[in-house]
Amino acid sequence: MERHYGMDWLRIGAFALLILYHIGMVFVPWGFHIKTAQPMDWVEIPMLLTNPWRLTMLFVVSGYASRALFAKSRGVGGFLKNRNARLLIPLVFGMAVIVPPQTWVEIVGKHGYGHGFAWFFGHDYFRFGTLFGIVMPTWNHLWFVVYLWVYTLALALLMLVPGSGKLQPVFDKLFGGGRALWAPVLFLMITQYWLFHRDDDTHDLFGDALAHLQYFPAFLFGFGLAGSRAAMSGLARYWKLSAAIAIACYAVMAGLMIAWPDFSFPTRNVAQIFLIAREIDVWVAIAALIGMAERFWNRDNGWRATLAEATFPFYIIHQTAIVLVEFWIKPFGLGPLAEFLILVPATVVACWAFYLLGREVNWLRPLIGLKRRSVAARAVAVPHVRAQPDVA
Numbered sequence: 213m214e215r216h217y218g219m220d221w222l223r224i225g226a227f228a229l230l231i232l233y234h235i236g237m238v239f240v241p242w243g244f245h246i247k248t249a250q251p252m253d254w255v256e257i258p259m260l261l262t263n264p265w266r267l268t269m270l271f272v273v274s275g276y277a278s279r280a281l282f283a284k285s286r287g288v289g290g291f292l293k294n295r296n297a298r299l300l301i302p303l304v305f306g307m308a309v310i311v312p313p314q315t316w317v318e319i320v321g322k323h324g325y326g327h328g329f330a331w332f333f334g335h336d337y338f339r340f341g342t343l344f345g346i347v348m349p350t351w352n353h354l355w356f357v358v359y360l361w362v363y364t365l366a367l368a369l370l371m372l373v374p375g376s377g378k379l380q381p382v383f384d385k386l387f388g389g390g391r392a393l394w395a396p397v398l399f400l401m402i403t404q405y406w407l408f409h410r411d412d413d414t415h416d417l418f419g420d421a422l423a424h425l426q427y428f429p430a431f432l433f434g435f436g437l438a439g440s441r442a443a444m445s446g447l448a449r450y451w452k453l454s455a456a457i458a459i460a461c462y463a464v465m466a467g468l469m470i471a472w473p474d475f476s477f478p479t480r481n482v483a484q485i486f487l488i489a490r491e492i493d494v495w496v497a498i499a500a501l502i503g504m505a506e507r508f509w510n511r512d513n514g515w516r517a518t519l520a521e522a523t524f525p526f527y528i529i530h531q532t533a534i535v536l537v538e539f540w541i542k543p544f545g546l547g548p549l550a551e552f553l554i555l556v557p558a559t560v561v562a563c564w565a566f567y568l569l570g571r572e573v574n575w576l577r578p579l580i581g582l583k584r585r586s587v588a589a590r591a592v593a594v595p596h597v598r599a600q601p602d603v604a
Contacts, residue, residue, distance in 0.1 A: 213283045213438065216276075217512050218505030220520050223273040227523045229262050230270070231530045231563070234353070235555050238538050239548050241474055245318040245352075245535050248548050253473035260465050264490045265497040267356075267413075271427045272498060274360055275434025278367065288368050298581055299361045302528055305579040306354045310532050312337050314352050317539045319344050353531040355415040359424075362417065363431045380439050387433070388442030393450050396433065396495040400426065405491050426494075437502075444506050451503025454496045461493035524581040525567040533562035 237244040240255040278295075285291035316332045319325040323344040325332070337348050351358055370376055387395055403425050404410040413423045437443050447454075468477065468486050477483040537558045541551055570580040577584050 213280055215280070216438075216505075216510060217516060218508070218510035219273060219276050219502075220516055221509045222501055222505040223277065224516075224519045224523055226266065226269050226273055227527055230266060231526065231559065232556075233259065233262055233266060234531055234534055235552070235559060238534065238555065239552065245314050246321055246538050246542070248538070248551055249542065249545070250548070252548065256469050256473065257466050260469060261462060264493045265495070268426060268430045268494055269498050269501065270356065271360070271363070271430040272434040272437070272502070275431040276438045277434075278364065278431075279435045279438030288371050292364070292368050295361065295364045297578065298583070299357055299364070301578045302524070302581040303351065303354055303357045303361070306357070306528050307349050307351050310528060311350060311352045311354065313532050314535045315346060315348060315350060317535050319346065321539070354528070356527075358417055359427060360431070363428050366428065367432070367435065380436065383436035384440050384442040387436070387440065387446070389446040390450055392443040392446040393454055393496065393499045396499075397492055399429065400491050400494055405487060410491075444502075447499050447503040448506040449503070451500050451507060454500035454503060458493055458497040458500050461489040461496065464489040465493070521571070521582065522564070522567045525570055526563040528580055529566040530559055530563055533559045537562075
C-alpha cells in the first residue's frame with residue numbers, strides 16, 4: 213500500500229505529545245511516580261487539551277501502521293513473527309532494565325524505602341509479588357506495548373476467519389463520508405457513558421475491560437482506515453467541523469475545571485456535563501487531526517524517516533528519563549518553572565542518546581524496537597539513517 217506521510221507525522225506528533233504529557237504529570241495533582249514539591253491545580257487545564265484522546269489516538273495510528281506492515285508481510289504468520297519480535301523483545305528488555313528505576317524512585321519517595329537502587333534491583337524488584345502494594349516486576353508505561361501486542365494477536369485471529377478479507381467494503385459502508393466522524397462518537401457515548409461509566413484505566417490487562425472496549429475498536433478502526441478511501445475522504449472533508457466541536461468540548465471541560473479544580477464538581481449534573489464533553493472530544497479531536505493529516509501533512513521531509521524510526525525508542529526510555537531527572541533535581545528546591553525548563557530538554561537529550569546509541573549497535577537494535585541490520589546494510593550504513601519507520 214502507498215505510504216501516507218501525513219499519518220507518519222501524526223504518529224510522530226502523538227508520541228511527542230505523550231512525552232510532554234508525562235512531563236506535565238510531575239506538576240499536576242494527579243498520581244504519578246514522582247511529583248514536584250507543590251503540584252499545581254491550574255496545570256490540569258493544559259493537560260486536558262490532550263488527556264481525553266491521546267491514548268485512543270495512539271491505538272488508531274498503531275492500527276493504521278499495522279495494516280502497512282501486514283501488506284509487506286508474508287501472510288498472517290509473517291505479520292505475527294514481525295510483531296512478536298518488535299514488541300515482545302523491547303517489552304521484556306524494558307520491564308527488566310528500563311522500568312526498575314521508576315519503581316525504585318517511587319518507593320523511595322512515597323514509602324521511605326531505605327536501600328539504594330543496586331540493592332533494590334538485586335533483591336526486591338524481581339520478587340514476582342508486591343512491595344508497598346506495587347507489583348514487581350512491572351511494565352509501568354509499557355502497558356501500551358502489552359495491549360498493542362494482545363490486540364495484534366486478536367487481529368491476526370480475525371484475519372484467519374474465512375471471509376475476513378471481504379470486510380473492507382463493510383468498513384467503507386459503516387464509516388464512509390460523515391459516518392467516520394459520527395459513528396465512533398455514537399459508539400463511545402453508548403459504551404463509555406450510557407451503558408457503562410468509564411473511569412481511569414487500570415493498565416491491568418485482565419482488569420481493564422472498559423479500556424479494551426475503547427482501545428481495541430480504535431486499533432481496528434486504524435487498520436480499516438488504512439484501506440478505506442471513503443473513510444479517509446470523509447475525515448478530510450469534515451476536519452473543520454471536527455476541530456470546532458473539539459475546541460468547544462475542551463472549552464466546556466476547561467471552564468468546569470477552572471470553576472471546580474481537581475474534579476471537585478458540586479453536583480452530579482455538573483459532573484455529567486464534563487463526562488459528556490470528554491467522551492465527544494475523544495473522537496472529534498482524533499477525527500480533526502486525521503483530517504488535517506490527509507489534507508495538509510501528506511508530504512515527505514528529510515527528517516520524517518529518522519523521526520519515525522526514533523519514535524518507539526523514545527517511547528521506551530522517556531518516562532524513566534523524566535522520573536530520574538526529577539528525582540535528581542527535586543532536592544535542590546528550584547521550583548516548578550525551573551524544574552520544567554530542565555526536564556524538557558533533559559528528557560529530549562536522553563531520548564536521542566538512547567536512540568542514537570541503540571541504532572548503531574546492531575545487537576541493541578531489537579531491544580529498542582528496531583530491526584537488526586543485515587551484513588550488507590551495515591557495510592553501507594551512513595550516520596544519517598533513512599530507514600522505514602519502526603511502528604508500534
